[in-house]
Every structure is written in structure tokens, then in C-alpha cells.
Amino acid sequence: MIHNPHNLSQLLKSTAKRYGFKSCGISKSGALDKDARQLEEYLKKDFHGQMHYMANHFEKRTDTTKLVEGSRSVISLLYNYYPASPIDTLDNLKISKYAYGQDYHEIIKGILREMVEELTGVVGDFSCRIFVDSAPVLERAWARESGLGWVGKNANLITRDQGSFFFLAEIITDLEIAPDGPIKDYCGTCRRCIEACPTQAIVEDKVVDGSKCISYATIELKDELPESFRGKMEEWMFGCDICQDVCPWNRFSKPHSQVLFEPSKKLTMLKKEDWKELTQEVFSEIFRKSPVKRTKFAGLKRNIEFITKNDIL
Numbered sequence: 001m002i003h004n005p006h007n008l009s010q011l012l013k014s015t016a017k018r019y020g021f022k023s024c025g026i027s028k029s030g031a032l033d034k035d036a037r038q039l040e041e042y043l044k045k046d047f048h049g050q051m052h053y054m055a056n057h058f059e060k061r062t063d064t065t066k067l068v069e070g071s072r073s074v075i076s077l078l079y080n081y082y083p084a085s086p087i088d089t090l091d092n093l094k095i096s097k098y099a100y101g102q103d104y105h106e107i108i109k110g111i112l113r114e115m116v117e118e119l120t121g122v123v124g125d126f127s128c129r130i131f132v133d134s135a136p137v138l139e140r141a142w143a144r145e146s147g148l149g150w151v152g153k154n155a156n157l158i159t160r161d162q163g164s165f166f167f168l169a170e171i172i173t174d175l176e177i178a179p180d181g182p183i184k185d186y187c188g189t190c191r192r193c194i195e196a197c198p199t200q201a202i203v204e205d206k207v208v209d210g211s212k213c214i215s216y217a218t219i220e221l222k223d224e225l226p227e228s229f230r231g232k233m234e235e236w237m238f239g240c241d242i243c244q245d246v247c248p249w250n251r252f253s254k255p256h257s258q259v260l261f262e263p264s265k266k267l268t269m270l271k272k273e274d275w276k277e278l279t280q281e282v283f284s285e286i287f288r289k290s291p292v293k294r295t296k297f298a299g300l301k302r303n304i305e306f307i308t309k310n311d312i313l
């Protein structure tokens, strides 16, 4: 059995690598006071738009010992989703790269469950909960605390060696593991993401006004798309990658090796004209297991009609 906090850290990192995670970092479980104040401000300014869930469970969201009682460590993990060949956008509408393949929630949770089972065999019984974008956890803040990267001006977690196209996941556990520390912010004087955002949604360093963001509008918003987005969508029908695509650190992105994140042949073949004729049947066929099903057929259709009617015709 391994109980030494430093040995546990090494074990976790080598195990996470074997399970396909790009990196793994450790923090001490507890309250993130500064991030809690920032979240309060964010909510006060209504930057969360209709993402009302962000205001729920405030205490648990900002203190992992309240979310997982008895927890001592937060293990943050990054899983690469950068595709080997982005879908051609020349005669096409755009979809965020994270949504090319099957829904990451279940895939990554499945990997984490197997990893925890293996670790139990080595360190003995321990208690933990796993999270993949699924509960009130300040994922980026924890990844930052554990030194996996820094939070860029575009509010994404950025790594020096491979940029920002990663899913974030956490294991919150009662194991006592030696913590890593944060690294410095390498954005420097760069402002490319702020300048490239077509809706000026990056309102200050590391703060995206969700209610102005194309990603929020095309995925989370339940109503009609606001007129303020007219002419600014740049053909994004689900999500938006602009502030990541322009980030110089993403020149270092490397293709993932998760076959379940590959887009289906049909998805890569549809063209602008086909999207305009999208039917419920085709939607269900292409997006049955995809994160795109979050918008439902009606939501994607709304987005397509909004951008094709006024932006490109």
C-alpha cells in the first residue's frame, strides 16, 4: 500500500498518463476564496445569462470540502480533444472542435472509473468522487492551482506545451497527496483573443460575458438569438473556437488519439446547403451520441436559420 503523499502523487501522474490524460496535477482540497469573490461579481453582473445553474450551490462550488466532505485533495486532469484534421469550413457551417465526436462526459467518466479501480488495487480503499463538467466544481481554477496551466485572457486554461484544446476532469478524494503549485501567466502583452472576438465578449482579462458569447448563444440560450448577434456569428452553428484558434499557444496543439472523438463521415461531408435543409432524422442520426444534442434539433435549426438567413446570403 502506498500512503506517502509524494509517492501517491507520482503514482497518480504515471497512472493518469497510461489512461490517456495529457497531464495531472494536485491541489489541497478547500475553499477558493478569491475565485469565489470573482464568481460573485460575475453573477452580479449577469454575465452568466441563462446559465442559472452557475448561481446554484455557491458554497459547494467554491469549497470542495463542502462538495465532498472529508476530501483532502483535488486531482485535476486534462484530456486532449484537438482533432488531427479540423472539419473543412470553406463551404460549411462551423461546429466547435470539442463537439466533433461522441459526448466527452461519459467517455471520460468511464476512463476515470477504470483508473480509480486500478488505483484502489494499489493504494487500498479510498473515497472519491469524479467530475467531468458535471457538478459545481471550479474546474479551471483547480487546474490552475495544480499548475497544469494558467487561465488566459480568453478565460480558458492554457498549457505551455499544447495550448488549450482540453477537457477538464477532477477526482476529489480523501487521499492526502502532495500538492503541486500554480505556474505563472504567460499571456504577457498579447490581446489576440480579445481583438478577434466578433462580439466583444471578452470584457476584461479572464472574464467572458457569457451573454455576449457565441458559444453561449448557440448552446445554452433557450430563446431566439438576440439581434445584437446579427452579422457577427462568423458561421458558427454550435459553439465558437475563435478565441482559442487565434491563441499563439495553440500552435503547439497536438492531435488527440481518442477514436471516439473523431467526427462521423456524414458530419464531415455535409455542406452549407445541406445544413439549411437539416431534418430531425438527419440530426438524430449524426448527433445521437454527440454533445450537440444538448441544443436539440430545434436549437441547432434556430442557429442555422439565424446565420444562413442574414450572415451569408
Ligand code: SF4
Residues within 6 Å of the ligand: 154, 196, 197, 198, 199, 200, 201, 202, 208, 212, 213, 214, 215, 216, 240, 241, 242, 243, 244
Ligand atoms: S467563444 Fe467566440 S464569442 Fe465567445 S469569447 Fe471566445 S471568441 Fe468571443
Ligand code: SF4
Residues within 6 Å of the ligand: 152, 153, 154, 155, 158, 186, 187, 188, 190, 191, 192, 193, 194, 243, 246, 247, 248, 249
Ligand atoms: S490569445 Fe493571447 S491573450 Fe488570449 S489567451 Fe492566448 S496568449 Fe492569452
